[in-house]
Amino acid sequence: MVTVLLGLGALGLSMSVLAKNYIYDGTKEELLRKAKKVNLAIQNYPVQADQTAAMLAFLDQTFDTRIWVFNRQGQIISTSTQDEVFIGKSVARSIVEQVMQGKDVVQDLKFEGLTKPMMSVVVPWGQKDEVFGGIVLHAPVEGIEETVGNMREMIVWATLFGILLCTAMVSYLSWTISRPLKRIDDVALQIERGNYKQRVIVETEDEIGDLARTINRMASTLDHIETERTDFEKTRQDFFANVSHELRTPLTAMQGFLEALQDGLVVDEMSRQKYYDVMYKETMHMSRLVNDLLELVRLEKHEVNLVKRPIDMDSFLRRIVFMFKEEAAKRNLELHLDVVVPLPAIIADPHRIEQIFINLVNNALKFTEQGSVTLRAWEKSGGIEVCVEDTGVGISExxxxxxxERFFKADRVRSRKEMGTGLGLAIVKELVTLHHGTIAVDSRVGEGTKFTVWLPGETEQE
Known part of the structure; x- marks a missing residue:
């Protein structure tokens, strides 16, 4: 605003000075032309002749100027008005000398009796070879001063209007800038206090809008990081709680049996053997739990190195079915294998692939009370798709x-009965991902569950 005001002031001052000089210069040039016309009109008249006075009066009315005529001595000998107050007075000697040399003089002349400001020009009076004296033309400068004054007044009013306009513009700009900045500052304070849900509502497309959108992206990122941190903390707490629970259950049972044996409450050998058998099973359960935990941690940290080689999936799946034939018979379940030959060869780690399907078939048998478990395999998308389907209790939506997830058990009562660790499916998913495959599940409560594993073929891996 200061810059604009200084510019307006400098422009107004320059315009007024230039306008005044232009008007004064134009007026002086016009007076000189009029003075030379007067000289042409009276140069042949005798001094103080009636014709000269009449001509001066006529020219005064025509040019709207006061005309004086002075002789070679500088004395005023005739005027264009009937007022004789100036007749006999003298013009400055320096002006007379210049006029007698044939020069024009333009300057402000001061005479007694002139009460109004006047602009004066002096030209020689006479012909080329003879100079009789000089002719003085006076023009009032009141109109010029009034015009310049009006111009300056307009400039002042324009400057005042510029001040008001600049004030309004600066206030508006300040408001449009400071308001969103204040909003950004408030949101930044909320973010500093941990409230990452706050957002800046700025709809402008300027730099402030870019800043607001950057703040919003930062808040969104921090909110995402905080959510992940909270989920991780919850997962960590759940993990320790689950591990503690899974370890405490067999340890409590083993402690109870050991105390009974130590106190001599079990006297016959058959009962002691039963206690030993239960403690052995609980020990094996803890061993499996620890091994599964270590295995899952290694998989998640990508510390497991696969020893890949070609696998004939037809014979491999037949061997898996053969391994669980006896277990299925004990549970009065049917175990089927349905293979659409030929199956393409895959390049994988046989031990890890076996671990995947042993977990899936074992789960299918555990959660199926009646009916059957079926393994189906066929070629699909350059690889092999294997489906493990049961008619068991199913999984809720x-x-x-x-x-x-680790330690999650869809049927906790049956899980405790079957002594599961709750880590099998988490390990299966990591192993399938490690082989660049996919695994999906489709289940309905009371109807059964189907796990579908796709593994890339030899050409796909190349």
Whole structure:
């Protein structure tokens, strides 16, 4: 605003000075032309002749100027008005000398009796070879001063209007800049206090809008990081709680049996053997739990190195079915294998692939009370798709997304009965991902569950 005001002031001052000089210069040039016309009109008249006075009066009315005529001595000998107050007075000697040399003089002359400001020009009076004296033309400068004054007044009013306009513009700009900045500052304070849900609502497309959108992206990133941190903390707490629970259950049972044996409460050998058998099973359960935990941690940290080689999936799946034939018979379940030959060869780690399907078939048998478990395999998308389907209790829609988490058990009563660790499916998912495959589940409560594993073929891996 200061810059604009200084510019307006400098421009107004320059315009007024230039306008005044232009008007004064134009007026002086016009007076000189009029003075030379007067000289042409009276140069042949005798001094103080009636014709000269009449001509001066006529020219006064025509040019709207006062005309004086002085002789070679500088004395005023005739005027264009009837007022004789100036007749006999003298013009400055320096002006007379210049006029007698044939020069024009333009300057402000001061005479007694002139009360109004006048602009004066002096030209020689006479002909080329003879100079009789000089002719003085006076023009009032009141109109010029009034014009310049009006111009300056307009400039002042324009400057005042510029001040008001600049004030309004600066206030508006300040408001449009400071308001979103204040909003950004408030949101930044909320973010500093940990409220990452706050957002800046700025709809402008300027730099402030860019800053607001950057703040919003930062808040969104921090909110995401905080959510992940909270989820990780919850997962960590759940992990320790689950590990503690899974270890405490067999340890409590073993402690009870050991105390009974130590106190001599079990006297016959058959009962002691039963106690030993239970403690052995609990020890094996803890060993499996620890091994599964270590295995899962290694998989998640990508510390497992696969020893890949070609696998004939037809004979491999037949061997898996053969391994669980006896277990299925004990549970009065049917175990089927349905292979669409030929199956393409895959390049994988046989031990890890066996671990995947042993977990899936074992789970299918555990959660199926009657009916059957079926393994199906066929070629698909350059690889092999294997489906493990059962007619068991199924998994609820809410639990389907949670079965891949560590220690999650969809049927906790049956899980305790079967002594599961709750880590099998988490390990399976990591192993399938490690082989660049996919695994999906489709289940309905009371109807059964189907796990579908796709593994890339030899050409796909190349």
């Amino acid at each position: 809410h639990d389907v997304e949670l079965i891949w």
